[in-house]
Amino acid sequence: xxxxxxxxxxxxxxxxxxxxxxxxxxxxxxxxxxxxxxxxxxxxxxxxxxxxxxxxxxxxxxxxxxxxxxxxxxxxxxxxxxxxxxxxxxxxxxxxxxxxxxxxxxxxxxxxxxxxxxxxxxxxxxxxxxxxxxxxxxxxxxxxxxxxxxxxxxxxxxxxxxxxxxxxxxxxxxxxxxxxxxxxxxxxxxxxxxxxxxxxxxxxxxxxxxxxxxxxxxxxxxxxxxxxxxxxxxxxxxxxxxxxxxxxxxxxxxxxxxxxxxxxxxxxxxxxxxxxxxxxxxxxxxxxxxxxxxxxxxxxxxxxxxxxxxxxxxxxxxxxxxxxxxxxxxxxxxxxxxxxxxxxxxxxxxxxxxxxxxxxxxxxxxxxxxxxxxxxxxxxxxxxxxxxxxxxxxxxxxxxxxxxxxxxxxxxxxxxxx
Amino acid sequence: xxxxxxxxxxxxxxxxxxxxxxxxxxxxxxxxxxxxxxxxxxxxxxxxxxxxxxxxxxxxxxxxxxxxxxxxxxxxxxxxxxxxxxxxxxxxxxxxxxxxxxxxxxxxxxxxxxxxxxxxxxxxxxxxxxxxxxxxxxxxxxxxxxxxxxxxxxxxxxxxxxxxxxxxxxxxxxxxxxxxxxxxxxxxxxxxxxxxxxxxxxxxxxxxxxxxxxxxxxxxxxxxxxxxxxxxxxxxxxxxxxxxxxxxxxxxxxxxxxxxxxxxxxxxxxxxxxxxxxxxxxxxxxxxxxxxxxxxxxxxxxxxxxxxxxxxxxxxxxxxxxxxxxxxxxxxxxxxxxxxxxxxxxxxxxxxxxxxxxxxxxxxxxxxxxxxxxxxxxxxxxxxxxxxxxxxxxxxxxxxxxxxxxxxxxxxxxxxxx
Numbered sequence: 133x134x135x136x137x138x139x140x141x142x143x144x145x146x147x148x149x150x151x152x153x154x155x156x157x158x159x160x161x162x163x164x165x166x167x168x169x170x171x172x173x174x175x176x177x178x179x180x181x182x183x184x185x186x187x188x189x190x191x192x193x194x195x196x197x198x199x200x201x202x203x204x205x206x207x208x209x210x211x212x213x214x215x216x217x218x219x220x221x222x223x224x225x226x227x228x229x230x231x232x233x234x235x236x237x238x239x240x241x242x243x244x245x246x247x248x249x250x251x252x253x254x255x256x257x258x259x260x261x262x263x264x265x266x267x268x269x270x271x272x273x274x275x276x277x278x279x280x281x282x283x284x285x286x287x288x289x290x291x292x293x294x295x296x297x298x299x300x301x302x303x304x305x306x307x308x309x310x311x312x313x314x315x316x317x318x319x320x321x322x323x324x325x326x327x328x329x330x331x332x333x334x335x336x337x338x339x340x341x342x343x344x345x346x347x348x349x350x351x352x353x354x355x356x357x358x359x360x361x362x363x364x365x366x367x368x369x370x371x372x373x374x375x376x377x378x379x380x381x382x383x384x385x386x387x388x389x390x391x392x393x394x395x396x397x398x399x400x401x402x403x404x405x406x407x408x409x410x411x412x413x414x415x416x417x418x419x420x421x422x423x424x425x426x427x428x429x430x431x432x433x434x435x436x437x438x439x440x441x442x443x444x445x446x447x448x449x450x451x452x453x454x455x456x457x458x459x460x461x462x463x464x465x466x467x468x469x470x471x472x473x474x475x476x477x478x479x480x481x482x483x484x485x486x487x488x489x490x491x492x493x494x495x496x497x498x499x500x501x502x503x504x505x506x507x508x509x510x511x512x513x514x515x516x517x518x519x520x521x522x523x524x525x526x527x528x529x530x531x532x533x534x535x536x537x538x539x540x541x542x543x544x545x546x547x548x549x550x
Numbered sequence: 551x552x553x554x555x556x557x558x559x560x561x562x563x564x565x566x567x568x569x570x571x572x573x574x575x576x577x578x579x580x581x582x583x584x585x586x587x588x589x590x591x592x593x594x595x596x597x598x599x600x601x602x603x604x605x606x607x608x609x610x611x612x613x614x615x616x617x618x619x620x621x622x623x624x625x626x627x628x629x630x631x632x633x634x635x636x637x638x639x640x641x642x643x644x645x646x647x648x649x650x651x652x653x654x655x656x657x658x659x660x661x662x663x664x665x666x667x668x669x670x671x672x673x674x675x676x677x678x679x680x681x682x683x684x685x686x687x688x689x690x691x692x693x694x695x696x697x698x699x700x701x702x703x704x705x706x707x708x709x710x711x712x713x714x715x716x717x718x719x720x721x722x723x724x725x726x727x728x729x730x731x732x733x734x735x736x737x738x739x740x741x742x743x744x745x746x747x748x749x750x751x752x753x754x755x756x757x758x759x760x761x762x763x764x765x766x767x768x769x770x771x772x773x774x775x776x777x778x779x780x781x782x783x784x785x786x787x788x789x790x791x792x793x794x795x796x797x798x799x800x801x802x803x804x805x806x807x808x809x810x811x812x813x814x815x816x817x818x819x820x821x822x823x824x825x826x827x828x829x830x831x832x833x834x835x836x837x838x839x840x841x842x843x844x845x846x847x848x849x850x851x852x853x854x855x856x857x858x859x860x861x862x863x864x865x866x867x868x869x870x871x872x873x874x875x876x877x878x879x880x881x882x883x884x885x886x887x888x889x890x891x892x893x894x895x896x897x898x899x900x901x902x903x904x905x906x907x908x909x910x911x912x913x914x915x916x917x918x919x920x921x922x923x924x925x926x927x928x929x930x931x932x933x934x935x936x937x938x939x940x941x942x943x944x945x946x947x948x949x950x951x952x953x954x955x956x957x958x959x960x961x962x963x964x965x966x967x968x
Contacts, residue, residue, distance in 0.1 A: 172615055175590045179619050186627035193624070197590055197615035201597050206611070209604035221643035228639055 139304055141318050145311050148320045149284075150180035152386065154188060156327050158236040158280040159382045162189035165233045170240035172197040173288045181238065194229065200247050200414070207251045207259070215255065216262035223267065230273045234377065237274065237281040244290035245474035248414030249437075256413045257443035264516035275518075276493050276500040277374045280382035283477055285310060294474050313387040313466045313478065331383075334371035337391045337459075340550060341369040344540070346532040348399075349457070351484075353528045355405045356421065361457060362399025364511040366497040369393045374494060389466060389481040392458035394495035396511035398427040400454055404486065408472060408479050408522035415440045416474060420521075428452050429488075444488070450515040456487035456495075462526050462546030476520050483524030484543070489517035557722055559736050563729050566738045567702075568598035570804065572606060574745050576654040576698040577800045580607035583651040588658035590615040591706045599656065612647065618665050618832070625669045625677070633673065634680035641685065648691045652795065655692065655699040662708035663892035666832025667855075674831045675861035682934035693936075694911050694918040695792045698800035701895055703728060712892050731805040731884045731896065749801075752789035755809045755877075758968060759787040762958070764950040766817075767875070769902075771946045773823045774839065779875060780817025782929040784915040787811045792912060807884060807899040810876035812913035814929035816845040818872055822904065826890060826897050826940035833858045834892060838939075846870050847906075862906070868933040874905035874913075880944050880964030894938050901942030902961070907935035 139145065154160050166185045170178045175197075182193050206215065229235040248256060264271070274281040287306035295309075296302040310316075315326035351359040371391040373383045401424055409418040420434035420441055429452040434441040445452050460467070460483055467482035491512040493499035499507065504514040530543035541549045557563065572578050584603045588596045593615075600611050624633065647653040666674060682689070692699040705724035713727075714720040728734075733744035769777040789809040791801045819842055827836040838852035838859055847870040852859040863870050878885070878901055885900035909930040911917035917925065922932040948961035959967045 172590055172593045175617050175619065178617070179623065182620055182623050186623060190627075192628060192632050193620075195617065195620055197617070199593050199596070199613065199615070201593065202600055202611075202613055205597065205600050205604060209608075210610060214610050219643075219646060221639045221646060224642050225637075225639035228637060 137304060137307075138301070139307055142307070144318050145316055146177060147180055148318070148323050149311065149314060149316045150177060151184045151320055152314065152316060152323055152327070153181060153238060153282060153284050154184035156324065157282040157284060157383050157386055158238060159380050160185050160188040160190055160236050160280075161378070161380060163191045165229065165235045166190050166193045166238065167196070167229055167235045168193065168238045168240065169196045169198055170238075171242045171286065171288050172199045173242065174286050177240070177286050194235070200243060204247060204251065207248065207255055212255065212258060215259040218263050218266040226267060226270045230270045230279060234279050237279060239281070239283050240286055241283060241475065241477060242286045242288040242291050243411070243414065243475070244288065245294050245411040245416050246414065247290070249416070251414070253413065253415065253440040253443045257447060260413070261447050261516060268516065271490075275490060278377045278500075280376045280380065281384050282382070282386065283384065284314075284386045285475065285477055291475065295471060309469060309471060313469070313481070315387070327383075331372045334389070334391060337548065338369040338371040341391065341542070344532065344534055346534055348533040349542070350531045350533070351402075351404070351523070351528065353405070353523075353525055355407065355525060356403055357405045357523060357528070359400065359402035359404050359424070361454075362396040362511075363457075364394060364396045364496055366510075367393050368495055368497060370492070370495060385477060385481070387466060387478070387481050389464040390458040390460050390485075392456055392495070394491035394512050395454045395457045395486070396427070397450075397453040397455070397491070397508075397513040398511060400424040400427045404523050406521050406523060407525045408483060409436075409474065410519065410521045411474050411476065412440055412444050412519060417441050424454075427454065444517065444519060447489075447517045448515055450513050451489050451517045453488070453513045453515070454486050455489045455491035455513040455515065455518055456485075456520065458485050458487075458520070459530070459543065460484050460524060461543075461548050462524055462528070467524075479522055480520040483522035484528060484530075485520050485522045485524065487518050487520045489513065489515035489519055555722060555725075556719070557725055560725070562736050563734055564595060565598055566736070566741050567729065567732060567734045568595060569602045569738055570732065570734060570741055570745070571599060571656060571700060571702050572602035574742065575700040575702060575801050575804055576656060577798050578603050578606040578608055578654050578698075579796070579798060581609045583647065583653045584608050584611045584656065585614070585647055585653045586611065586656045586658065587614045587616055588656075589660045589704060589706050590617045591660065592704050595658070595704050612653070618661060622665060622669065622832075625666065625673055630673065630676060633677040636681050636684040644685060644688045648688045648697065652697050655697060657699070657701050658704055659701060659893065659895060660704045660706040660709050661829070661832065661893070662706065663712050663829040663834050664832065665708070667834070669832070671831065671833065671858040671861045675865060678831070679865050679934060686934065689908075693908060696795045696918075698794045698798065699802050700800070700804065701802065702732075702804045703893065703895055709893065713889060727887060727889060731887070731899070733805070745801075749790045752807070752809060755966065756787040756789040759809065759960070762950065762952055764952055766951040767960070768949045768951070769820075769822070769941070769946065771823070771941075771943055773825065773943060773945075774821055775823045775941060775946070777818065777820035777822050777842070779872075780814040780929075781875075782812060782814045782914055784928075785811045786913055786915060788910070788913060803895060803899070805884060805896070805899050807882040808876040808878050808903075810874055810913070812909035812930050813872045813875045813904070814845070815868075815871040815873070815909070815926075815931040816929060818842045818845045822941050824939050824941060825943045826901060827854075827892065828937065828939045829892050829894065830858055830862050830937060835859050842872075845872065862935065862937060865907075865935045866933055868931050869907050869935045871906070871931045871933070872904050873907045873909035873931040873933065873936055874903075874938065876903050876905075876938075877948070877961065878902050878942060879961075879966050880942055880946070885942075897940055898938045901940035902946060902948075903938050903940045903942065905936050905938045907931065907933035907937055
């Protein structure tokens with residue numbers, strides 16, 4: 133993967149992609165630390181991320197190379213009590229980096245969507261649930277935007293092959309899509325300009341929605357989706373970026389196209405039909421729907437990998453409630469590419485979506501200062517999972533109801549109506 | 551590197567090489583843990599090591615991917631106090647793995663011999679000295695063979711290019727040499743047989759030397775080497791393998807050709823002229839010699855990278871004393887290949903050598919139970935370094951003196967004389 137590459141000016145694009153991640157993504161400040169978790173497949177990108185971090189004056193950079201083949205071997209061979217365990221030295225590392233150093237966290241993704249398809253879904257689910265429980269105190273650092281965090285991708289061979297099964301240059305093809313959807317230009321100045329303009333556009337949408345203080349959204353589509361979603365009082369629509377505890381603006385997803393908030397966890401009723409597959413724990417869940425009553429999934433089915441879907445829904449007592457509502461027009465650049473990415477980072481930015489599980493507390497006023505009980509009271513869900521699934525399509529209509537019970541169409545035929 | 555490979559049955563050879571490391575190298579036992587530190591360049595070998603570990607019933611396998619390009623960026627950009635530091639979570643990990651779990655440690659090497667040639671030698675030396683000091687309590691676990699440990703190699707692109715600068719297939723060329731010198735066959739049964747025979751041969755040499763209880767060796771060569779080395783009372787010549795605390799036999803180096811012991815640190819006098827370059831901290835030190843008086847280096851010079859040599863000699867108060875004496879005939883398979891590997895694991899097994907710094911306490915009777923002061927008293931050196939350097943050549947003669955002052959030639963014209 134590292135050797136040949138026929139993309140014109142690849143090295144420059146890669147460098148700008150890395151600078152985008154460090155300078156605009158997590159927005160590293162002088163004397164801060166950086167933690168990079170990245171697939172082992174492409175060290176060159178990691179080296180460029182590290183270099184860009186030092187250029188911003190980073191104090192110390194930590195890198196954890198991930199090898200999903202080793203994780204698969206773990207699932208196949210280690211006892212469940214070992215799989216469920218988090219070592220003291222791992223917790224101490226999290227404590228030091230998250231609590232003490234308020235580290236910038238970059239998670240580079242590029243998973244093989246089918247990596248765990250032959251593994252018993254229960255084994256993985258139990259391991260994830262137990263481990264999440266043991267490190268849950270650190271989850272708030274990213275969920276509440278205390279620290280800067282970023283999810284960004286590189287094409288690995290197996291992921292690229294899944295996206296472009298008939299191409300002989302699937303990795304290159306995927307690089308091209310990543311650069312394009314991430315608005316990376318050969319000129320770094322132009323890349324920055326692209327992002328400033330993009331952020332401004334997304335913020336305008338969010339500002340409009342915030343000004344309206346809607347109390348409910350109604351989703352309808354010919355595929356069977358028919359859902360009423362209440363929004364919590366004082367909810368906030370967010371987009372693109374957020375400010376960390378120190379007040380520094382960062383962008384947690386590259387690419388990003390969404391305007392999102394949190395639903396009232398008890399105020400969701402009706403049916404939601406997914407329009408794209410969902411990759412969960414290295415398994416592709418496909419052709420599925422949920423039925424909600426007072427916020428809870430009371431019925432669901434997936435034609436493909438229904439058992440994995442069930443494991444996800446049963447991860448904890450709140451994993452059957454929604455935690456995110458996000459609006460993305462059907463004509464977003466990623467959507468227009470007409471490519472199914474089998475990767476949430478891309479597919480969620482091509483489609484209106486929801487997430488099951490934890491809500492971002494920053495989606496209500498003063499939410500970052502509330503504990504789980506207080507969040508629950510105002511309708512914000514807390515859970516060990518946060519799994520996006522896609523519901524957008526070209527005939528999705530969304531009607532919003534304001535405090536005076538006036539109806540305003542905000543999505544018409546899959547795209548923004550205002 | 552991972553993609554194309556024209557070596558016949560490469561995958562089978564690689565698998566047998568990994569099994570050799572796990573089953574004969576560290577000799578993993580049921581329910582033990584394994585720690586693998588390996589270059590990021592070739593995850594496939596790591597995956598095979600991990601798989602072989604589970605096949606032996608390993609409890610948990612830990613992998614740390616190493617990226618020397620990131621270490622170089624660290625040296626270039628981080629402040630010295632950061633470079634000198636070892637974090638609490640790193641020490642806790644060592645404590646858990648070494649002390650509590652008595653882990654099997656596999657260090658896969660494949661360094662670019664020139665990686666740090668542009669870095670100030672002082673920066674690296676200070677970082678290594680300070681870090682070694684902070685984790686010195688864990689050094690004894692390998693130096694005293696409390697746990698099983700192994701150094702083994704894979705060809706990385708830059709190392710292979712240094713060894714075979716004119717080859718277009720340098721990585722493949724180096725794989726071939728590694729498989730050959732490591733006695734790896736396409737049949738695993740044959741590989742095991744090769745090693746059993748090899749170990750037996752080396753043990754015979756060691757047994758002979760042990761039976762003679764020599765008190766002194768005298769080295770002479772036309773290149774200027776003329777050295778008297780006293781051996782401590784009750785010294786032991788070791789070869790190939792050793793037993794760990796639990797009594798399990800392991801082989802700490804693959805390949806291995808040496809029969810070695812510890813010199814009396816105060817009983818070394820004369821001149822030693824190196825016959826191969828030494829790669830230290832990513833810098834090639836070449837064309838060098840040492841003059842000893844009562845064990846201590848009192849004069850030295852390297853035509854190439856003398857400053858790095860000086861940093862090595864000044865790492866601590868004992869780094870100017872010898873800690874290992876090793877005999878390897880000039881006709882060893884690695885030597886016969888006539889290849890300069892720029893890697894101690896190979897070059898030391900092609901040549902008689904010594905090491906500056908720490909002695910292996912197991913080289914004297916009951917040594918593993920003695921503390922540094924007690925070891926010092928019987929002439930065994932302790933230091934933060936242990937750096938092998940090569941002195942063998944085709945006219946090296948070694949005469950041994952026994953307790954009755956009889957002279958016995960043990961090396962004649964570079965090879966065993968008995």
